[in-house]
Amino acid sequence: MARTGQRKPTSFDVAKLAGVSRSAVSRAFTPGANIAPETKDRVTQAAATLGYRVNSLARGLQQDHSGIVGLVASRLDTPLRSRQVRYLSEGLIREGYKPMLITVETPDHITELVDSLLSYNVAGMIFTSDSPPRALIEECGRMGLPVVLVNRAGVSNWGDRVVADNAAAGTLAAETLIELGATSLGCLVPRKETYSVSGRSKEFLKAAERMGVPTEVLHAEDQGYDLARAGVCATDRAVLDRIDGLFCATDLMAIGALDALRHDLGISVPDRIQVLGFDDIEQAAWASYDLSTIRQDVAAQSSTVLRLLVERMEDNTLDKRVENEPLAVILRGTTRQKAVNGR
Amino acid sequence: MARTGQRKPTSFDVAKLAGVSRSAVSRAFTPGANIAPETKDRVTQAAATLGYRVNSLARGLQQDHSGIVGLVASRLDTPLRSRQVRYLSEGLIREGYKPMLITVETPDHITELVDSLLSYNVAGMIFTSDSPPRALIEECGRMGLPVVLVNRAGVSNWGDRVVADNAAAGTLAAETLIELGATSLGCLVPRKETYSVSGRSKEFLKAAERMGVPTEVLHAEDQGYDLARAGVCATDRAVLDRIDGLFCATDLMAIGALDALRHDLGISVPDRIQVLGFDDIEQAAWASYDLSTIRQDVAAQSSTVLRLLVERMEDNTLDKRVENEPLAVILRGTTRQKAVNGR
DNA sequence: TTGAAAGCGCTAACAA
DNA sequence: TTGTTAGCGCTTTCAA
Numbered sequence: 001m002a003r004t005g006q007r008k009p010t011s012f013d014v015a016k017l018a019g020v021s022r023s024a025v026s027r028a029f030t031p032g033a034n035i036a037p038e039t040k041d042r043v044t045q046a047a048a049t050l051g052y053r054v055n056s057l058a059r060g061l062q063q064d065h066s067g068i069v070g071l072v073a074s075r076l077d078t079p080l081r082s083r084q085v086r087y088l089s090e091g092l093i094r095e096g097y098k099p100m101l102i103t104v105e106t107p108d109h110i111t112e113l114v115d116s117l118l119s120y121n122v123a124g125m126i127f128t129s130d131s132p133p134r135a136l137i138e139e140c141g142r143m144g145l146p147v148v149l150v151n152r153a154g155v156s157n158w159g160d161r162v163v164a165d166n167a168a169a170g171t172l173a174a175e176t177l178i179e180l181g182a183t184s185l186g187c188l189v190p191r192k193e194t195y196s197v198s199g200r201s202k203e204f205l206k207a208a209e210r211m212g213v214p215t216e217v218l219h220a221e222d223q224g225y226d227l228a229r230a231g232v233c234a235t236d237r238a239v240l241d242r243i244d245g246l247f248c249a250t251d252l253m254a255i256g257a258l259d260a261l262r263h264d265l266g267i268s269v270p271d272r273i274q275v276l277g278f279d280d281i282e283q284a285a286w287a288s289y290d291l292s293t294i295r296q297d298v299a300a301q302s303s304t305v306l307r308l309l310v311e312r313m314e315d316n317t318l319d320k321r322v323e324n325e326p327l328a329v330i331l332r333g334t335t336r337q338k339a340v341n342g343r
Numbered sequence: 344m345a346r347t348g349q350r351k352p353t354s355f356d357v358a359k360l361a362g363v364s365r366s367a368v369s370r371a372f373t374p375g376a377n378i379a380p381e382t383k384d385r386v387t388q389a390a391a392t393l394g395y396r397v398n399s400l401a402r403g404l405q406q407d408h409s410g411i412v413g414l415v416a417s418r419l420d421t422p423l424r425s426r427q428v429r430y431l432s433e434g435l436i437r438e439g440y441k442p443m444l445i446t447v448e449t450p451d452h453i454t455e456l457v458d459s460l461l462s463y464n465v466a467g468m469i470f471t472s473d474s475p476p477r478a479l480i481e482e483c484g485r486m487g488l489p490v491v492l493v494n495r496a497g498v499s500n501w502g503d504r505v506v507a508d509n510a511a512a513g514t515l516a517a518e519t520l521i522e523l524g525a526t527s528l529g530c531l532v533p534r535k536e537t538y539s540v541s542g543r544s545k546e547f548l549k550a551a552e553r554m555g556v557p558t559e560v561l562h563a564e565d566q567g568y569d570l571a572r573a574g575v576c577a578t579d580r581a582v583l584d585r586i587d588g589l590f591c592a593t594d595l596m597a598i599g600a601l602d603a604l605r606h607d608l609g610i611s612v613p614d615r616i617q618v619l620g621f622d623d624i625e626q627a628a629w630a631s632y633d634l635s636t637i638r639q640d641v642a643a644q645s646s647t648v649l650r651l652l653v654e655r656m657e658d659n660t661l662d663k664r665v666e667n668e669p670l671a672v673i674l675r676g677t678t679r680q681k682a683v684n685g686r
Numbered sequence: 687t688t689g690a691a692a693g694c695g696c697t698a699a700c701a702a
Numbered sequence: 703t704t705g706t707t708a709g710c711g712c713t714t715t716c717a718a
Contacts, residue, residue: 021689056462058711082425089446101444103432119399259630287602288631401695
């Protein structure tokens with residue numbers, strides 16, 4: 001720890017102090033390079049005394065990537081998404097990459113943003129955003145850039161994907177509610193469409209119809225607690241009277257619906273209407289909600305994302321892959337006990 | 344889909360196509376550079392047809408920074424923090440910087456991580472982490488690297504700070520509860536110390552004593568819903584019986600306490616015990632909690648952080664600054680109505 | 687196993 | 703206003 005406020009030491013300085021060439025310094029900091037252990041020691045020593053560290057910019061300029069991974073996410077302040085980003089970020093770092101975070105709410109500037117990401121020679125990209133424009137993914141494809149999409153449609157021909165299968169999810173939700181005794185199902189659908197949320201909702205409705213159960217659609221302006229709550233409050237009372245099971249494609253919406261039902265409308269859950277959410281966010285387990293839901297295992301999902309990305313960064317000739325993450329039904333207090341002997 | 348990217352066009356290619364020098368290309372992409380509009384047009388044209396974009400790595404190597412800002416955060420999956428990171432990230436991007444996100448739970452590797460951040464020639468750093476080691480900040484100081492700390496102690500001599508004043512917060516909390524009729528105050532304190540949470544708690548206790556109101560300390564293992572709830576449940580019943588006001592230095596803890604009180608212990612809030620939180624996270628406003636709290640304005644706070652950072656990135660000779668963010672009392676349903684005429 | 691030399695793609699100082 | 707010329711700090715052939 002010497003030098004205060006000086007010019008940062010370069011490999012040249014280290015080489016000089018260690019009495020070797022700059023190539024030797026480079027090798028000392030390149031895992032698996034051909035270098036004599038004792039030379040490496042000398043270099044490491046010198047580097048330590050000088051406080052030297054490899055300049056990632058220069059290295060990235062020379063090699064074909066900078067070790068940065070673009071992480072594109074929307075609705076970051078949402079419980080599920082923040083957990084996803086946390087796991088993804090931690091995992092990336094653990095693997096020796098550095099996440100560059102791009103948060104976007106509107107697709108307006110996203111092209112420009114991703115563009116600027118590309119200018120950093122990123123090693124790969126992860127899209128958790130609600131709607132990465134297809135053209136963008138294809139540009140990544142054109143550049144041969146590894147991409148993993150999380151819960152996104154396979155809009156493009158490029159990019160590995162990790163998804164919670166919408167059809168499976170919708171069907172599972174319908175089955176669960178029906179099995180628990182619901183005979184008329186509602187589904188709270190946000191007006192702003194989104195791959196996973198809209199997808200699950202539609203599949204839920206299809207599944208219910210397939211099983212011969214009448215359905216109603218309730219609308220919210222968008223996902224999110226407030227709008228879900230407002231949506232349920234604004235729903236025709238006749239519709240509410242008709243249903244005895246409600247599926248919300250997001251726990252956040254389910255919680256909003258729950259508060260609307262119980263606090264605003266005085267409708268008893270689960271006695272009068274059973275409610276089922278999706279995701280299993282932390283809040284679902286909070287005592288005041290105790291929400292039955294279908295769990296999306298974010299930790300497992302993130303591991304898969306990382307595996308796919310790392311594999312492809314190491315070998316870009318792999319075929320395009322799609323991984324389905326398993327779903328688990330978590331029954332809590334917003335649904336009734338299952339009848340002991342089927343019905 | 345095995346495609347290896349084509350070689351990316353460089354400023355050289357653009358220069359050739361536009362019939363100018365590489366410097367001209369550089370100037371065309373440097374805001375405010377000295378270049379004839381028509382030359383700039385030609386370059387822009389050529390760049391567009393070639394799909395050229397400036398290589399930020401090369402640019403960052405040449406200039407003194409890469410346009411990357413390190414964003415160090417812990418507990419990212421927590422409502423307050425995720426909102427902070429969202430605003431910070433969006434703001435940074437709006438200002439033309441790119442956030443590199445480092446998430447850390449334990450201070451173990453943080454030095455190494457920040458180190459690797461520095462190797463990207465970051466333009467500045469924002470620490471929202473619970474405990475950035477002092478040595479780290481000082482290293483940033485040694486390098487003259489702009490740093491802003493959010494809600495962190497002024498451990499070091501370097502780094503601008505944005506804080507919600509602990510003393511003011513604690514005092515405000517005590518005053519509020521007392522004014523609302525509480526006569527014996529409890530404070531739920533996490534065993535793991537943290538600058539803001541522990542600080543606020545201590546100041547709250549001090550303030551209460553100063554005002555001649557008896558106090559009790561309740562313990563939780565750590566912040567977070569579950570442990571707060573468990574902590575309250577494990578509290579000696581006599582202690583609970585003695586207090587009629589409870590301050591929790593975090594809404595998340597307050598919500599955990601609330602669920603413990605109401606659901607686990609059957610204690611009525613606010614009739615028997617009034618509860619006051621801190622932060623005003625989204626969940627505090629949810630109907631099932633309707634938590635009275637002291638608001639920390641995350642949006643305003645983030646703007647301040649960005650302002651400080653940008654100012655310093657532009658002029659690093661500024662004196663060290665500390666900005667206090669205003670606090671607002673938000674009275675909801677976990678406290679009683681204020682008596683109409685004094686007490 | 688090592689060093690010399692040639693770039694990676696860009697910007698900045700200097701001349702024209 | 704433009705082009706020329708040096709690097710920025712690193713890795714990587716290629717010889718030795």
